[in-house]
Amino acid sequence: MARGMNHVYLIGALARDPELRYTPNGTAVFEATVAGEDHIVGNDGRERKLPWYHRVSILGKPAEWQAERNLKGGDAVMVEGSLEYSQWEAPEGGKRSMVRVKSLRMEQLGYAPELVQDAGGGVRMGSGMNEVILIGNVVRDPELRYTPAGDAVLGIGLAVNETWNDRQGQKQEKTHWIDVTLWRELAESMKELRKGDPVLVQGRLVNEAWTDRDGNKRNSTKVEATRVEALSRGAGAGNPAATPAGPRTQTASSAARPQQSGYAPSRAANTGNRSGGLDIDQGLDDFPPEEEDLPF
Numbered sequence: 365m366a367r368g369m370n371h372v373y374l375i376g377a378l379a380r381d382p383e384l385r386y387t388p389n390g391t392a393v394f395e396a397t398v399a400g401e402d403h404i405v406g407n408d409g410r411e412r413k414l415p416w417y418h419r420v421s422i423l424g425k426p427a428e429w430q431a432e433r434n435l436k437g438g439d440a441v442m443v444e445g446s447l448e449y450s451q452w453e454a455p456e457g458g459k460r461s462m463v464r465v466k467s468l469r470m471e472q473l474g475y476a477p478e479l480v481q482d483a484g485g486g487v488r489m490g491s492g493m494n495e496v497i498l499i500g501n502v503v504r505d506p507e508l509r510y511t512p513a514g515d516a517v518l519g520i521g522l523a524v525n526e527t528w529n530d531r532q533g534q535k536q537e538k539t540h541w542i543d544v545t546l547w548r549e550l551a552e553s554m555k556e557l558r559k560g561d562p563v564l565v566q567g568r569l570v571n572e573a574w575t576d577r578d579g580n581k582r583n584s585t586k587v588e589a590t591r592v593e594a595l596s597r598g599a600g601a602g603n604p605a606a607t608p609a610g611p612r613t614q615t616a617s618s619a620a621r622p623q624q625s626g627y628a629p630s631r632a633a634n635t636g637n638r639s640g641g642l643d644i645d646q647g648l649d650d651f652p653p654e655e656e657d658l659p660f
Contacts, residue, residue, distance in 0.1 A: 368524035369499035370540060372465050372569065374443040376400030376493075377479055379417055379486035384431040394427035396420050396435070396470075398443055400492025401480070402568055407548075415482070416494055418569055418585070420445065420465045430470060438487050440473035447496070447524070447569075447585075449540035463542060463585040465569075496587050498542060498565045499595070500524035508555040518551035520544040520589075522565065543586040554592050566591040 382396035402414045420443055422430050435441065448466040451459055478490040503521040510516055524540045544565050546554055557563065567589040576582050 368526055368540075369497060369564070370446040370524050370526060371497045372443070372445045372447055373493055373495045374398050374400070374418060374420070374441075374445075374465070374569075375473070375489070376416075376418075376441065376443075377477060377487055377489040378435060378437050378439050378441060379482075379488060380437040382431075382435055384427060392424060392427040392431075394422040394430045396441075397486070398441060398465075399482075399486065399488030400494060401488060401490055402494055403491065415480075415488055416492075416569065417488065417571060418465055418494075420467045420470070421448070422467045422470065433472070435472060438479055440475065440477040440489060442469075442471045442473060442493075443467050444469040446526075447498070447540055447542055447587075449542065461541070463540070494568045496565070496567050496569050498522060498524055498544075498587065499562065500540075500542065500565075502557050502559055502561045502563060503541070505559050506555070506557055508551060516548050516551040518546040518554060518557075520546065520554075520557065520563075520565075522563070522587075543584070544589050545586055546589045546592060550589060550592060554594070557594065560597075562595040562597060564593040564595060565589050 376398040377400065379397040379399040382394060385393050385395070387393060396419075397417055398420050399415065399417045402416060403411055404414060405411050443465065445465045445467040447463055449461065449463050451461040454460045479487040480490050481487055500522040503523050506518050506520050508516060508518050520543070522542045522544050524542055525537065526540060527535060527537045530536050544567070554563075565587060567587045570586055570588045572584050572586060574582050574584070
């Protein structure tokens with residue numbers, strides 16, 4: 365397992381008033397939904413505005429300090445954080461998992477941004493920043509597929525390792541399982557990736573609403589890659605004797621995927637709303653895929 369990198373940067377508006385709550389054991393949790401739009405130029409040269417809504421959490425004393433700042437819906441904020449993976453047993457049976465943003469820093473911007481009203485009664489910033497940078501290991505051999513429209517798509521399960529020392533100085537370790545989607549030229553250029561390969565991924569964080577086999581609405585958070593670098597295997601990154609995957613990259617312009625007709629849909633797009641159609645309250649409290657979709 366390579367030492368991971370896990371960074372998320374968001375600039376957007378608070379879609380609604382944030383909330384401070386406490387867990388049963390007394391831990392403070394500050395929760396906010398940060399919303400904005402990605403402006404992406406598709407293969408046809410047209411610009412699409414893709415709305416996004418991302419749940420952000422702050423834990424412990426910093427959560428109480430953040431609550432004292434009295435931020436309100438519509439305020440523009442900058443968030444620096446990381447992707448946090450969690451898993452639990454569902455009351456109805458089976459495993460559930462979630463990926464959300466754990467905020468390390470949240471700062472209010474010094475200006476009033478252009479806001480867009482959405483159908484759910486909330487707001488989002490008319491522009492914003494939505495960037496993710498990860499380094500991790502591929503958890504299974506990816507399979508290159510093609511949509512009916514002929515667009516290549518490659519799904520990568522990424523294991524991102526996190527280590528830290530607890531209050532007693534003991535080393536702790538956690539793995540975050542992140543799904544990454546590659547499109548078109550980028551997908552084809554990375555089709556030789558294999559399980560265990562370390563990669564750097566740069567992209568945008570997206571929500572996918574979908575319907576499971578029982579007809580229940582679900583929501584998951586993934587990374588849509590705009591650039592991928594295959595890193596060489598070495599000390600601390602797997603078997604040193606293994607063959608390096610080799611450098612393969614793609615820029616955002618050729619990897620970007622338009623939202624309207626002609627874009628390459630993923631599994632979620634076939635069964636539910638993509639991030640461009642995700643309303644503020646649509647699926648945000650639902651759970652991601654069931655156990656067979658988890659990376660282990």
